Amino acid sequence: MSGADQDALLDLIQSEQLDPPARVQAVMNAIRDRHPDRVLGFVYYGSSLRDLDDPEKMLDFYVLVDSYRATHGTGLSGGWRSLTNRLIPPAVYYLELNQENVLSTCKYSIITLREFERRCADSFLSQVWGRFAQPCALLGTSDATIEARIVQARANAVCKLASETAPLFEEPASAEEFWGRAFYESYRTELRPESDDGRAREIVARYRDRYDAVSQTLFGRSTDGRFNVQNYPGAGSSLRWFLRRLVGRPVAAIRILNSAATFDGGLDYVLRKVERHSGVSLEVTEAQRKHPVLWSPVLGWKLWRRGAFG
Known part of the structure; x- marks a missing residue:
């Protein structure tokens, strides 16, 4: 891609930014309060992108931070959360905010800016570059340098997805x-x-x-x-897409099960999500419901055996 074409792509992605409505800004502020001095920016994506101010729509953010350890806090719980976030990013959190009797719900994913940049450019799995090649809204960046890095990462995601798809044609x-x-x-x-x-x-x-x-x-x-x-430019992507299907679905399941620890009823929520997507249901014990992260490999294995991952 020529320098002019690269600039054109960056300009196009830059144009997708928007000013968040008051309801969304309040949710973003609540997330910043939950992780003080760590948030570098928000990237909004998902089916409700056009309806950001509709309280019926759950908000869905990628929250870019500077450090897993500092974001998740100290102690055993924070250390474990930091480790799993580093090994299987992103970590997913749930937040509810009641404003003047209007309930806003939000699911947000924590990932460091550096990891976001890497996974937009050269990660084997397509979870990040496949998602952020789509229309997104960049919100609440901490400064112009951070903004430029996020826009460049998203441009890299577009190019990565194109290079992995072109050989199929x-x-x-x-x-x-x-x-x-x-x-x-x-x-x-x-x-x-x-x-x-x-x-x-x-x-x-x-x-x-x-x-x-x-x-x-x-x-x-x-x-x-x-x-x-x-x-x-691109070659040999058919085999890589096949391998991604083999690896990606179990990894996605473990990531979803890990997210169950972040809010009350979380395990039941994610199992309903798995059942909705695959038709596979799973009964869990009280111990598994109480410690979903610890049990996530076992639960993931059971779901795989029952065909939840295709």
């Missing part, structure tokens, strides 16, 4: 075909219910102008709406 493709296939391949490495690329194509269609602009930046001008995606 032998002919020119429309933006909807290309990015729909890209996100579908990424979804298949996680605990998601999609059986084809229909849902992914819906997301692309919703932001058609954005994906047309990204495609033109990466692949050059289209001919009759089709881009020469097969000429984009």
